[in-house]
Amino acid sequence: MDQQDGWGTDVGQSVDLRPEVPHPARMYDYYLGGKDNFPADREAAERALAANPEFRSTARANRGFLQRAVRHVAGLGIDQFLDIGTGIPSAGNTHESAQAVLPHATVVYVDNDPIVLTHARALMAGTGLGRTAVLRADLRDPTAVLAAPEVAELLDLDRPVALVLGAVLHFLPDEDEPARVLRTLLDALAPGSHLILSHGTADFLPAEVRDRVTGVYDRATAPLVGRSRAEVRAFLDGLEILEPGVVTVPLWRPDAEPAAGADRVSMYGAVARRP
Template sequence: MAYESMWETGGAVAAADLRPDIPHPARRYDYYLGGKDNFPADRAAAEKALAANPEFRSTARANRGFLTRAVRCVADRGVDQFLDIGTGIPTAGNTHEIAQTADPAARVVYVDNDPIVLSHARALMAGSGSGRTTVIHADLREPDALLDSVRAADLLDLTRPVGLVLAAVLHFLRDEDEPYRAVTTLLDALPSGSHLVLSHGTADFIPAEIRDRVTGVYDQATAPLVGRTRAQVHAFFDGLDLLDPGVVTVPLWRPDDTPAPGADRVSMYGAVARKP
């Protein structure tokens, strides 16, 4: 299938915008997953974070597993179009691969605000087997403008149910960025039957001294790390119908195999819900 791409400015993002000297969460996440699409500054910051909390790598992998199961669940419920925001650098088990395994005609729009993420996503979608997939440049902190870009891409039919994917992205928004308003704005634009797939980092199981060291590492990057409590994560689903088992640590959300010991203390919550 043909690759479709729309950039916010109508053209490629300037190379200077990559800012390889400043650690970026998407590139650091790629490093945690064992990828190679990262810069020395990202690797150095990731190693500092791992020194403060060695569970970052296993948490990233657990979140990836959650994404696979959650998107598969939503696709199995008949949803054939997805809006994945803060997608990160493409790696195995991307949303379009999961959705199009269930339905080869599934449509997926990826959104990110990092030029290097967009560049890698474009290269990935240029290959065969990507179905109907588009990558756009927009910012979750500006949900109205983001939705305008999604509509302009003209790939998703927003009068039909959409799977909204916000996997491990909202913890990079400070309270002043109004993350709850962003989620509400996006959901308000989607019809009944749409689903929200959301995972979010938490400090509920991390000692205060480790939390402070990790926060300090992320404060030096392009985005902070805001770990929210289970109750705060649950609030993102207000007004929605949560699917069982509700808001749980990501390894415990409908696992394919018996969870490993300590799965109930992994520092990432996840859940899926339907818009009534």
């Protein structure tokens, strides 16, 4: 298998870790038990957990959904993945899940946090990986993502691609036009491409809890916008949604019997095909 060692670029951004400002990717790493975070991230994450203790289990449920969805799509023969908002690398990332099914699968990771780029490059420097690249860019500029040399070199957009947006679109408020961003990405992909999407929701939270959680993220580098099931479903308009549809992440084709309360986890997941 080919491998790209330690490469990846920044698109139009200077490197500034801003350790004093909580970052959602590093907070998510903390929820998952990782160590690639700063005191400000840990303090903010603890405030979010105090408001909603299920944040940690929700993050883990989302990780499981993404692994199952990637394996499923790879099982359909799709061997190209564009993972935007990948977060701090940890066990079971997209390249590991995809290459467990298709060892030759190629993956381009995209995130806007420089610490993600640093740690992801170190992860990709190991042996035995398929072709993988890491790109620092912003989801809010999908044209720049698509124009990046890593995308052109590793992904053939004339063939189906799996676009992975795991727990990232909810960091785009309505003024950032998330539907337009998503449509720009999907329009660049060939028919037969798949979207793997997970998105936070406040459907099952009391208003007081929702407000406390969003207040924490309002002081981070990106706000948190929990959308309803109907709003998440609207992102998939024009796509063929795979069964079981838009469901809470533990209920998407689970490997085992879901635990009690799985239908009220504050994260929806879905996989859809571009016709």
